[in-house]
Amino acid sequence: MTEPRPKIPIAPVLSRASFGAPSGNAGSAGRRPxxxxxxxxxxxxxxxxxxxxxxxxxxxxxxxxxxxxxxxxxxxxxxxxxxxxxxxxxxxxxxxxxxxxxxxxxxxxxxxxxxxxxxxxxxxxxxxxxxxxxxxxxxxxxxxxxxxxxxxxxxxxxxxxxxxxxxxxxxxxxxxxxxxxxxSRCRLDGVVLHSAGPGFEAKAALAALENSFAYGRLPLLRAALGPLLRLKDLAWRALKSRRTTATSGAAAAPAPDASALAPASSDSGFDFEPRWVDKRSSWFSRAVMRLASTRRIAGLRRRHYLALEQAARALPGCRPLFASLPEGVVPWQCPLVFDDPETVFERLHAAGVPLVRFAQLRWPGVDATTCANSAMLARRVLALPCHQALREDELAWMAAQLRAALQPKAEAA
Missing domain, CATH: 3.40.640.10 (Type I PLP-dependent aspartate aminotransferase-like (Major domain))
Incomplete structure (x- = not known):
């Protein structure tokens, strides 16, 4: 019987993992990173x-x-x-x-x-x-x-x-x-920031919560807020319906765009929205940064990275991009270099493993003639998440999928 495929967040989501006592190898005797x-x-x-x-x-x-x-x-x-x-x-x-x-x-x-x-x-x-x-x-x-x-x-x-x-x-x-x-060298007195307004503040908080709920975190809070979130969805659909309905033969008003309430944040995006240059981060995001345990975040990220790195070192056709995890480094992702990246990517993607292919999309005209190493790394490096919100069973599942992608016959046996 095939085990159910977990839905694993590629970036940290709200959970107890970011808060509380330190955990794992934070380095330097667990001091604040x-x-x-x-x-x-x-x-x-x-x-x-x-x-x-x-x-x-x-x-x-x-x-x-x-x-x-x-x-x-x-x-x-x-x-x-x-x-x-x-x-x-x-x-x-x-x-x-x-x-x-x-x-x-x-x-x-x-x-x-x-x-x-x-x-x-x-x-x-x-x-x-x-x-x-x-x-x-x-x-x-x-x-x-x-x-x-x-x-x-x-x-x-x-x-x-x-x-x-x-x-x-x-x-x-x-x-x-x-x-x-x-x-550290220049004063930032000329950088004056303002709130982006109540719509942005509400979206920043609700989106963080809904993203957490979508990955099965904070189930009690999800149950408590469920009716309110459903009411929000109904209100939003009603607003869209009213604005897209033409009245008295007049042209329909444009439908509201939820994405306009917050800036684009995709790593691979080519766009830039100047209207966000003078806007400060939301109250919710600033509160999370203030309340989170940085020692815990650093320790868990290092521990998860080392677990994935150890799994990769035992496999053929795969190696970590970096030879070791030095003291004081808190990784964003766990980048692995593959001999046959396209085959491995297809297998891992089909299995549902979240992956980052950093720089796979680069600025037009930047190719192997500009920098052969950049093109090589963009093609051969697949990065797995190692953030603090990962659970132990999710880490083990990703390691198992990595083994299956590189040793499919052995895994099948």
Whole structure:
């Protein structure tokens, strides 16, 4: 008899996992993990891409400037550059996802204003060398901590090496939206944020709750709020029906769009909505970040990562992208490199395993001729979730599916 397939969240959802006493291997005797919030002044915004736009605006990026962007990237990193009027110039990375400093140096020109550097999957780049390169050329450094809300390098929190840093809090906390702009070198007095209004505040809270309920978390709260959520759905459908019904021969009013209440947040998105640049993160998201146990989040993420890494090391045709999990690293996902990624992806996807293929979609024109390693990693790396909301049975099930995808005959026997 086939066991039921669990529905596993690809990102953290609201549950007890993010709150309470520390758990697992948080590193350094379980001390509170360093985070971008420790790196300097902070502004909490609605997404990482909004934070990029604000950072570039504060840097003074404008038409005629160039911003160096890694060829291995989320396409959402590029529209903020264009919004400022600047031009993205893509630099190469090495096969281990480290910055190719020689290529960066070769691409620096008189129009170069800033360099973006990404800590992929939560693993730090060599920030001392990158900072030295920026200082030598008089360039500003934008430290992309979208994958690395927690972590440190060289005894300093990630986010403290750049002139500005950005983070995506929704990747690490069970919230619907959220990002951070941080600076350890510059004041953020010019970044004035406002509430996006009651509709946004309500959607941020309800969406986080409904996402949790959809994955079977917080069943008692779901039962208690069930009637209210059904009433909300009925009210929304009634509103849509009224607005799409033409009256007296007049043209129908446009139907309300729930997505307009909050910004796009897809990692693979190519869009950018300037109206969210001056909006702060919701009260709900900020409250969750304040109340969550960062020691518990870090410990569980490290423990889950190590469990998946151990399962992968025992399998043929598969290896972790990073050789080890250093002290202080709190991973976003568990990236694995496959010899036959398409076959494995098809099998895991068919089984219902949630997967991230970071940079599979890149900015148009950025291909293997731009950076062979970026194209290779985008094709061969499949990342499994290791967030704190995963349950032990879900981790075991994902490990079993990984074994079945790489050893189908042995599993069938």
């Amino acid at each position: 360093a985070s971008v919030l420790d790196a300097g002044q902070v502004r909490k915004v609605t997404s990482g891409r909004v934070a990029i736009a604000l950072a570039l605006r504060e840097m003074g990026a404008r038409a005629g400037d160039e911003v160096l962007v890694p060829a291995y990237h989320s396409p959402s990193m590029v529209p903020p550059v264009l919004w400022c009027g600047a031009e993205p110039v893509f630099y190469r990375i090495a096969a281990d996802a480290s910055v190719d400093l020689a290529d960066v140096a070769a691409r620096i020109g008189p129009a170069t204003r800033a360099i973006m550097v990404t800590h992929y999957f939560g693993f730090p780049q060599d920030m001392a060398a990158i900072r030295a390169l920026c200082d030598a050329h008089g360039l500003q450094l934008l430290e992309d901590c979208a994958h690395a809300f927690f972590g440190e390098h060289g005894g300093r929190p990630l986010g403290s090496w750049g002139d500005y840093a950005i983070a995506s809090s929704m990747k690490f906390f069970p919230t619907y939206e959220g990002g951070c702009l941080v600076s």
